[in-house]
Amino acid sequence: xETVYLAGGxxxxxxxxxxxxxxVMQTEAGRANGTTNTLDGDYDGYVEVVKTEFDxxxxxxxxxxxxxxxxxDPYSVNKQGDDVGVKYRTGLYSEDPQHLKEAQRFIDSFExxxxxxxxxxxxxxxxxxxxxxxxxxxxxxxDYCHIPRKLLNKYK
Numbered sequence: 001x002e003t004v005y006l007a008g009g010x011x012x013x014x015x016x017x018x019x020x021x022x023x024v025m026q027t028e029a030g031r032a033n034g035t036t037n038t039l040d041g042d043y044d045g046y047v048e049v050v051k052t053e054f055d056x057x058x059x060x061x062x063x064x065x066x067x068x069x070x071x072x073d074p075y076s077v078n079k080q081g082d083d084v085g086v087k088y089r090t091g092l093y094s095e096d097p098q099h100l101k102e103a104q105r106f107i108d109s110f111e112x113x114x115x116x117x118x119x120x121x122x123x124x125x126x127x128x129x130x131x132x133x134x135x136x137x138x139x140x141x142x143d144y145c146h147i148p149r150k151l152l153n154k155y156k
Contacts, residue, residue, distance in 0.1 A: 001025060002056050004064060004103075005032045005093040005123055008072045009080025011048040012136040013145035013152065017071055018050050019135075020155045023059030027052055029129040029136070032093050037127060047089050047119075051126065061102040065092060070154075071147045074107075074118040081146020091119030 008014040011029045019027045027050050034046030052064065072080055072090045080088050092103040103120045107113050137143060137152070145152070 001053050002096065002099070003051060003053050003094070004061060004096075004099050005030070005049040005126065006052050006064065006068055007032070007047045007049045007089060007091045007093070007119070008068055009048070009088045009090065009146050010083045010144075011050055011129070011133065012143060013147035014048075014071065015050045015135065016137040016145070016152045017147055017154075018052055018067070020153070021054075021059060021064070021067055022155065023055045023057075023063075025053045025055055029133045031087075031127045031129065033121065033124045034127070037125060046087055046127070047091060047093075048087050048129075049091075049093065049126070051128075061092070061094075061099045062106050065103050065106040067155075068092070068118075071151055072118070074116045077117045082144070083146055089119060090117065091121060093119070093121050093123040095123050097122075 015027050015029050030051055031046035032049040035044045078086050078089050100120055107116050
């Protein structure tokens with residue numbers, strides 16, 4: 001099992017989408033690359049992420065980036081759908097340098113790669129979100145989500 005942290009705007013929809021992907025074994029809603037180790041207070045630079053544990057014999061980091069790009073606007077800075085702010089930026093974060101190289105190669109394959117706002121960065125810290133945010137759209141399917149509903153079930 002390998003782990004990456006995927007950011008695609010509000011984590012509720014991202015988690016609902018990612019957990020249906022082939023090779024994804026487990027997901028968890030959280031925050032990454034902030035300046036504190038607590039959920040108390042402001043986001044302190046954090047980005048909303050989905051901790052994604054996957055079987056690399058089934059799905060690669062490149063595949064995960066393809067999937068992520070299906071549900072985000074990779075050119076948008078700190079905004080996805082109606083969600084606006086630094087915590088809604090997009091990216092892939094990992095402690096494994098090979099994951100980062102593979103994700104960056106994916107982005108570099110675009111002719112206009114220099115316009116893509118999606119981050120590819122080392123994971124500096126991670127905090128699990130509160131239980132009320134875990135699998136939120138499973139428990140509250142009518143909550144707001146910037147991802148079209150038809151995409152949330154695309155790979156089920």
